[in-house]
Amino acid sequence: MNKKLKNIGGWGLFLISTGLFLLQMAFLFLYARFQVEYTDNRLFYLINILSSIFLWLALLLLLQMGKKQRLLGGVFIALFIFANGIFLTIDLTKTHNIVSLSPDLKHVLSIKENKEKGQATYYRTFYHILARPKESLPYKTAGDFKVKWLANDVAAVTYQSTDKSIHQYIGTYGDRGGGGYYYVGPSIYGRWSGGNIEVISGQEGIKVIHSGGIDTFNWEQAVQFGTLAIVLTNDDEAMWTIALNENFRIQSESLVPPIGNISIYKATMENSRPVTLKYAGS
Known part of the structure; x- marks a missing residue:
């Protein structure tokens, strides 16, 4: 791959990584201020993982790093991904995400079930990936939806x-x-x-x-x-x-x-x- 293509690819990946990072920052602000959540809790950890992967690939393309630097950077990214994988697994043991996209792709149904309490909450969605809790389902849940x-x-x-x-x-x-x-x-x-x-x-x-x-x-x-x-x-x-x-x-x-x-x-x-x-x- 020539230098020009590497630069284009590297900066493109860097912009994607930066965009995902800014999305996470905006989400954390909305969550703290307006109780806005992701439509599916798993999105938070998946976006973290994707952002780190794109950033690492961008750095590999844009910077001339030695073998030791590559190794240390790779280990750090791997640990970051592993940590998010653990947090994702823990969240899955606590929350059952029920998400469904409408046939015309315009609406998203989002329900989150607290597995320990058997309490499910219906969320009103915005822009497909964001949601706010609207009301709890009236009966304690058990099993599939x-x-x-x-x-x-x-x-x-x-x-x-x-x-x-x-x-x-x-x-x-x-x-x-x-x-x-x-x-x-x-x-x-x-x-x-x-x-x-x-x-x-x-x-x-x-x-x-x-x-x-x-x-x-x-x-x-x-x-x-x-x-x-x-x-x-x-x-x-x-x-x-x-x-x-x-x-x-x-x-x-x-x-x-x-x-x-x-x-x-x-x-x-x-x-x-x-x-x-x-x-x-x-």
Whole structure:
């Protein structure tokens, strides 16, 4: 490699390393001042490792170092990487990071579970890699989390609590009504069908007709998340999630039929897929 290419490569790597270092400094300031965290805790240690590797490669390309200097520098970088690897491993024993990117790559779901306490916290994300805690999931968690995006801006998180009951938390990142707040249940009044499932929403509540039978829920059993989804529960256990699809539009007039589709998703830790439902009349 000629000297010009070495200089270009070296300075490029040095700028990348410096950028990562400045990112870490900005993160530490935001963390101390505004309780901002990385979307995934592992990012902090991985950025440290990458920054040190790029810096070392830059120094190798830009400076004429002797064998002893190379050895000492290599040992220092190796120890730094090893230390961050240990801290990363320790963090993984304490925190379970649940991170999922939306299908259109515009939103990131972030949940962090304190393994010792069985307490999971939902984070609101910014710029994909930064997040702030928004609220704790209402039940103590035990085991895995299953994430399914029902739309580009609706993520359903299914998990099991310590008493073996199934629950769902819905992350929402948009709306279908121009920014105002509205209730999902009244917005889908009528009969909806698709596949082998039919949903009927009326004044008394929601009825789900499926191959396994009929589930009936009153409005007190419908838990709304944001303005895009509701979870239908029975004895405080999640049964179904209904989400407004991206083509759904809120109607200001109650007598006007809904525009667009909805999706229904069964609450289970087993494999399941959301079913798209079309409006079939009042």
